[in-house]
Amino acid sequence: MKLFITGFLGALLWCGCKSSSLNADTGLQYCLRQASKTLTKLEDTVNYPRSIASGSKEWRYVNYRDWTSGFWPGILWYAYAYSKDEKWKDAADKYSKGLFPLVDSSAIDHDLGFQLYCSVGNGYLLTKNSSYKRVLLRAADSLAGLYNPKVGTILSWPRNVPGTDWPLRHNTIMDNMINLELLFWASKNGGSQKLYDIAVNHALVTMHNQFRPDYSSFHVVVYDTATGKKIKAITHQGYNDNSLWARGQAWAIYGYTMVYRETKDLRFLDFAQKVTDIYLERLPKDLIPYWDFDDPAIPNVTRDASAAAVVASALLELSTLLTDKGKAEKYYDKAVGMLMELSSERYQSRNVNDAFLLHSTGHKPNGSEVDASIIYADYYYIEAILRLKNISSKQ
Template identity: 70%
Template sequence: MKKTILFALTIALTITLTIVLISSRKKEKKSFNIDQNLEYCVAQANKTLAVLPDSLGIPRNVAPGSKDWNLVGYKDWTSGFWPGILWYLYEYTGDEVWKEKADKYTRFLTPLSVRSATDHDLGFQVYCSFGNGYRLTKNQEFKDVILKTSDTLATLYNPKVGTILSWPEMVKKMNWPHNTIIDNMINLEMLFEASKNGGNKSLYDMAVKHAETTMKNQFRKDYSVYHVVVYDTVTGKKIKAVTHQGYGDETMWARGQGWAIYGYTMVYRETKDPKFLDFAHKVTKIYLDRLPKDLIPYWDFDAPNIPNAPRDASAAALVASGLIELSTYTKDAALAKTYLDKAEAMLEELSSKRYQSANINSSFLLHSTGHYPNKSEIDYSIIYADYYYIEALLRLKKLKEGKDLFAPLSTNKFISLKKDN
């Protein structure tokens, strides 16, 4: 009898241990593999390099059903994202080949530093390219371009209004005397960087004032953002607010909210002013509260045809990157964990077969939406989605390894630093 009971207990224990082991293995399989997805980015970028022409056309987007990148010149507002991706690939791999390619495409944008400002996008163009290049190599030529371009961007600043003019062409075209779009928050990073590296202190003051004015005028009571605010150039007062790229003026355009989350997190980093951190939390909360279960937003949270509306992977990648940084400034441990868990879940979904391009084309991600009301880049692969995706992966990797989000991933990989100094 005792042998029977002992045998039964042994069998039960074996079954229990087997179940625990299987369950453990399942959990291991489900854990998000950051390096695997960074290696995926390396492979996809190699495919893109193999088909790019020698004329230095810059990848912007791939249409649904196509394998071919639509290419743009250095003046296009998205021109800085491809060289920025190449710098991130160099940071991850430490491979000099990626550095050479990044340097090549970055220098292609040099004319931006010596021409007059045609719009606010100089920060996107120059900081994503030269900014990342300078962060990794400390090349003084890159620093000079950042300083020159920051001075150029500063010419669009209106001290009466307290913001940088976004679209000069809209002054006459739309009768928007001084217009500022939420995207402009991202360009402030270049001004902050310039002010720390030999630029005039006025660049710092300008960036702070822009953030304050935008915070005051560009948000609804629930902290959702308007795309554009139009100001009177004489009085500096707000004339109206519209959502140019959203479904309607009072709807929440997904990428616009993403620019706000990322932008105010960055402004807090540069200023350490608690009001900007508090605001970053507020603009993040409404975004997270309204997300669908899979955490990838529809192009506009109020689009009338949800759940059949297009998604915007670019907004998801942008927010994931911003949330990872925001989690590091959040004193509330539970909230910080929520931010980090959400960011990792967003990246996990973006890294699934539903969103990775894989063999469909050589971009990183599918299903981004550019300008839906203009019927432009709907359900496309878009270069800035790829940029923020790889940035978010690298930030997550650094955070998991206890490293500074903005320092080179591994100083051992950057032997060439001394050569560039």
Template identity: 65%
Template structure:
């Protein structure tokens, strides 16, 4: 009897391992995009009557925590809706994306309270303009870019990230690596009536960050503090990583994604070279399943939570970086690693499925602050669907930024 139980036990284990291998080997991009559509429909079904944005779901919960338009994550939900419209061509998603994008409009019209306007306004209105050409969307993110530019300090050469930290932490002019992602909105605005100054500002920010925010091994510091008068670097510290000298996983992901995007916009080879450098240190230190723990240098790392959001945004960045890489073997490696990340994120270990209406489980927001640890988080979902769409386009030989859907929309069923 004991032998039979042991045989049965090992048979089950072998079957599970075999299933997981097949699940990864037979990676179906459309199947996973269809999954995103189904999960997003679940979220739509529970959206409150008043306008609110889903941000996160706690472990074991099935309920989104909703936030207002001022939250730094507010642009990711309308961005997801735009990506769903791009995939399906269904006007239903276009109408929802428009509704939740317009909810954020006041952010462009007021004084900037932090650097996150790019996350908020470009993921929403930027994607909307890319897919529809709606001039209203363009005007709004150009206005938001002008608002964001007011946080630029010409002495330091970077955009102030957190005005509130000037007094709270005595960080006179602080710049975080996350800020690199907001430069995309400045670049796009400069091409659409915002002027050359926005382009110059974005380039200078990227250059100064490249010079001051990285260690000798090309791993990134989360925060650099500058003197507001002289513009000189005072110190480099962390806020969301394990320690000042550790490599915070999502921070390195922001660097990979950010410098790849800056090369796209400038075609300056120094930015492409740097994107390769910050990518190498990340890939060299990944665990075998390609999903990082929340920080690469935290003690007892195998007992620490993962960060699916870092994996998703890095996968998206790597797909783009592979298209700029002249070395065919290196480009192949980037694409293989990106696809491997997406395959792992698309297993039952990381998909929310019936557990909750998000796309992914196991993201880590702000570990030192004990906030959003092992949560489903909206920006993980955003970069996951973005990476899937990029991979789909690349395999079809299409440009990553050209709308995927055919010109004819699917009409909303009455």
């Protein structure tokens, strides 16, 4: 999130794709046109767009408590970062403030980072609004309240989710890696050192317990609440407990890249590359993953554009953190290739609906948001293009 809030000058070519005439500004202007359609339809409401079903043109809206609520204001902040148009700033402020009540009670799960750092966090980076800072610090303390020191991780779901055996057991999901950024930020902006330590411990314990020998990830690990011992590894959204769920691996790539950025601990940089390499090895030629790499019905299964967008954004950042120029160039080129495919008529929504992207998969085992347009795919897509633009401006 920190790499692209400044430096948006010039019409810069999408590097690494010689045959393309697209440039970053073209991609960003497309995103702004699509977001304008959604903003117009929202009128004076404070509803949060979440997804558009395949074959539909209408957003499904959720309230501020939904785990995806932070992505729409985050998109608005990115639109403002690029355009400097006050209309985006005003809308982003409105929808960010709509999330403030999330800190008026204890955290109900790990998603406070998604909800508040992607929205209010982006807003604070751009505006330094003191009210945003206060909310973020309260959110970080609330999220830290889910930390179990015996286990060494943050509890993801303090509720009854199949297979997790809560409250007798402590569960941690791969998605939680993204929410550590809120804790890192807070520890450096007036919060306790304890927040930093919790984030590091969570990343280390997850690294040791939530990956197979080939560095592919399990979605969920269940621990004994009292002893901290690992009990089992399962899935909630993947094909089965031993399969590689695409977006879960995407969260790992993004999460460990971010943890290295915040800590400069080389263990995390090495691990970020390992979890990246297994993902890249298993991708189809067009670089957009099937929803789960081990679904036996491949190739006749749905893709997940959201996973591709998350990874593209992560790899662009990871490419800037490496001293190995060959590896950095490989990651950069792969990220650009992903963005080029996502920007094609096969994946951009264009006139199909008001989202940015088609063909994301939310929760296939539940039959939820399958082959849909989903707001977090759009968020990481615009983030990735902004990262690309900023990197290009420094070359």
